[in-house]
Amino acid sequence: MGKKIILLQILVFFCLILSASAQSLPDPTGLWQTEGGKSIVEIISLPETKTWAAHIVWLKDSVDKEGNPLYDVLNPDPKKRENAVMGLTIAWGFKVGKDNAWKDGQVYDPETGKTYKAQARMKDGELELRGYIGIPALGRSTSWVQVSHLPSVASEKGKDLSWNGNKQ
Secondary structure (H helix, E strand, O other), X not given: XXXXXXXXXXXXXXXXHHHHHHOOXXXXXXXXXXXXXXXXXXXXXXXXXXXXXXXXXXXXXXXXXXXXXXXOOOOOOHHHOOOEOOOOEEEEEEEEOOOOEEEEEEEEEOOOOEEEEEEEEEEOOEXXXXXXXXXHHHEEXXXXXXXXXXXXXXXXXXOOXXXXXXXX
16 A cells, blocks of 8 residues: 555656646747847737747838738738738747747748748747748747837837837
């Protein structure tokens, strides 16, 4: 009987360790400025699938030369080419993986119309996303920096070029 109790205690201990390590990833939700500062995305949690997704909430250049909104014209699905880039979901399906990373995600690049498999991890306070075809070693990484707010209307019009929304 004593051996069963000790075995049960060891099993519970390892379950707690595994549970704690799976939950040690920082919460990625919030606003993130994409590499190069072209856009800001909002990452939202999707509890029903235990994943997260990101959609565009701000674009540095949100209109074309004629002043029209940018559309997803390179999307391989003709029905989606009339969707505005603003509000577009560009990352989805990321779930907790091993080694403090998220796995099984996908990223969509509206500048090329291509979708890639993806993984993500926190590195030096930034969110590093790696999009790839086939295996991660054959991919490319980009880093997003968390910001506390969207630029003001004045900065969007070029009046306040000093905006730096980095989260404090």
